[in-house]
Amino acid sequence: MVSRLVWLLAAVLLLGGCATPIRHPAPPDPLRRAENLFQAGQFRQAAEHFQRIATTLPPDRRHPVLLRATDSWYRAGDRDRARRLLRQIDLRFLPGHDRITHAFLGARLALDAEDPHRALAYLNQLNPRYLSSLLRRQYHLLRARSFALSGDLPSLIQERVQLGRWLTSPAEVEENNKVILETLLLLPPESLHQLQQAKADRELIGWIRLAQLLRSHPRRSLALDDAITRWRQAFPYHPADRHHFLQRYLSQLNPPYRPPRQIAVFLPRSGPYSQAGTAVAAGIEAVRSTPASRQAQLHYYDSGADDPVRLYQQAKANGAGLIIGPLQKTKVEQLARLTQLNPPVLALNTINPVTRPNLYQLALPPEEAVEQVAASAWSHDHHRALVLVPRNSLGERVGRHFASYWETTLGGRILEMETYDPNGSDFTRPLQRLLNIDESKRRFQRLRRVIWEAKFQPRMRQDADFLFLQATPRQGRLIRPQLMFLGAEYLPIYATRDIYSGHPNPGMDRDLEDVRFCDIPWLLGGDVGNLPSVSAFEAKQGLHPGAWLRLAALGMDAWQIPFTLLVDGQPTTGATGLLTLGPGGIIRKRLSCAQFRNGVPEVYGLAPEMYVETTPQND
Structure with a gap:
């Protein structure tokens, strides 16, 4: 009996060991659930799951999950939540690949908030050499967007050139090339020159040269074809010439110009x-x-x-x-x-x-005349300038432009700048300040306290090469004699065109003796082809001031240019100067420069060709 019980017990145990165990379902993985929602495009629900899970995790696991929640909120379109959550993430707890995601997310959020400098700060955390091709494209595109938003066009161009090396889609390459070329065409000539000098690589230099020749030839012509051929020889296999991009771009240029009927x-x-x-x-x-x-x-x-x-x-x-x-x-x-x-x-x-x-743009901006009289002074080996301008909006504009051009473009020095009352007649005080005579008086007063017998003998500065003057004929006829009275006979004067009334007046203009200025050749009696002289013109129109006559000269050239300069692009003599068609359709004018001799302006030559083209506005 006992042996039977033992046998039954053994059989039960044996059967129990061979039976299939009962399997209970495993608890769901919350992270997997959040990832599935993310992959399904249900970003809001995914963000809520990731964010809730993160609160239960230790720091080394919490911050990567918070980054996933941030990414989900961003994709769900909730930029504010994504921005707040991104600020909670500690980079110390993110692995390398998550740090890349963090930088890209931060940059995109900053750009959405129109904060390009913050976007660049995020991207500067990355070393592009360690990014995959796909991430490299995103990196350069985000940087290009940042520079575009900040208005830094030279950096935008450089970034777009870098981006082009990582693009594979023909449509993306075409769009990128177009952005590079059209942005270069927006830059003023001096900015193009600076970009070329800033250690630009060969590819970027090729883009710059292409933009320069397209600006010089805004229409299809044999001259443009020849220039493109030389460019291709200088820059073979350039990205602009691949996949027929340049050919398509040139086909969109304006057809050859024909004189209008x-x-x-x-x-x-x-x-x-x-x-x-x-x-x-x-x-x-x-x-x-x-x-x-x-x-x-x-x-x-x-x-x-x-x-x-x-x-x-x-x-x-x-x-x-x-x-x-x-x-x-x-x-x-x-x-x-x-x-x-x-x-x-x-x-x-x-x-x-x-x-x-x-x-096409033809104008008489004061800045153009300022630059050319400055170039004339520079060609006469003058480098250190004093500046005297009227205390009004035009004086401020002219003074500011002269100082910028003289110091930045030509490399000269402005020793001192003074303003005067344009309605006044006594300009002694601003002239004394310019010449440092007021400082000489103060030194004498200090000396007089010690040596009462001392006598005052004014000592003016000797370090200036010339005076740049903005003045009307009335003001100039008063300022120069007062300069002479103060003992500044040694100081040459270079003035703006406003110093000349437009009519020879030896009796009145003897007070402007030796003053130099640059003006339109028509007013100075120069060779202007078949145009009527000033005297012949005024015989029909009556006498007019210089400013009115300069506008009339503008009208003369406006009628001639469509039949000369726009037809062949060759320099032509006009009433307002030697006319050339510059980049962007800007018509440049090379003025004549003159010096008052016995009260009459005598032309001593054309303005030197060292000035940089500008595009300021008429008054």
Whole structure:
């Protein structure tokens, strides 16, 4: 009996050991659940799961999960939550691959908040050499977006060049090349030069050279074809010339220019600028009436109060092949915003830094004359300048531009700058300050306290090479004699064009003896081809001040340029100077420089060709 019980017990135990155990379902993995939601595109639910899980984990596991929650909130479109959560993450607890994600997320959030400097700070945490090809593309694209948002166009171009080396999609390569080239075309010439000098690599230099020749040849022409051929020889296998990008870009350029048969002129004939409009129109008509003038139909439109875009559409409908004008800067800006300028526009003002196909810009900015008289002083071996300008908006503008050009572009020194009351007659105080005579008086007063017998003998500065002067004829005729009275006969004076009235006046202008300035050649009696002389012009139009006559000269050139400079691109002699077509359709004018001799200005040559092109505006 006992043996039977033992046998039964053994059998039960044996059967129990061979039976399949009962399996209970394992508890769900919360992280897996959150990852599944993320992969399914349910980013909000995934973010909530990740964030809840993170609160239960130790720091070494919590912060990577918080990063996943941040990424999920960002993809869900909740930038504020993503931004708040990102600030809680401690980089010390993130592995290397998560630090890359953290930097990219931080940069994107900063860019969404229009904070490019913070975005760059995040990206600067990364070393691009250790990024995969895909991440390298994202890295350079985010940096390019940051530079674009901050307005740093040179850095944007450099970053886009780097980005191009990692792109594989033909569409992305095409778009990147277009951004590089069109951004380069927006840069002023001096910025292009600085970018080229800043240790640029061969590829970037090729882009810069291409942009420079495209700005010099805004239309398709044999000259452009020759320039492109030389560029290809200098930069073989350049990215701009791969996959026919350059060929497609060139095909979009303006066709060769043809002289118009009908011209529309937009000038203010009413309103505050009507006198300026009348002067320009008088210049146009004076040239049209000469036997050698090109014949074309001409129609005037009053742009004083009318919308220039409406006028443009009206003139186009009426068959105009070219628009001359407008004169006001704001109206030029309105026209420049049109999607396409066909017919072309020869604007009588300049807008900076806008360049557009079929937009040409002719103006009389004071900055242009300032730069050329400064170049004249520099060519005479003058390097240290004193500056005297009137205490008004024009004086401030001229003084600021001269100082910037003299020191930054030419490399000279401004020793001192003073202003004067433009309505005054006694300029002794600002002149004494310029010449340091006031300091000499203070030294004497200190000496007199010690040695009462001391006598005052003013000592003026001897370190200045010349005086740069902004003045009207009335002001200049008072300032120079007062300088002489103070003992500054040694100091040459270089003045702006405003110093000349536009008419020889030996009796009055003897007080301007030896003063040098640069002005338009028509006023100085220079060779201006078939144009009527100033005296012949005023015989019909009556006597006018120099400022009015300069606007009339602008009108003369505005009528000639469509039949000369725009046709062949070759320099041509105009009323306002030696005319050349510069980058971006800016028409540059090389002025004549003169010196008062016996009260009459005598031309001593053209302004030196060392000045940098600028695109300032008319007054």
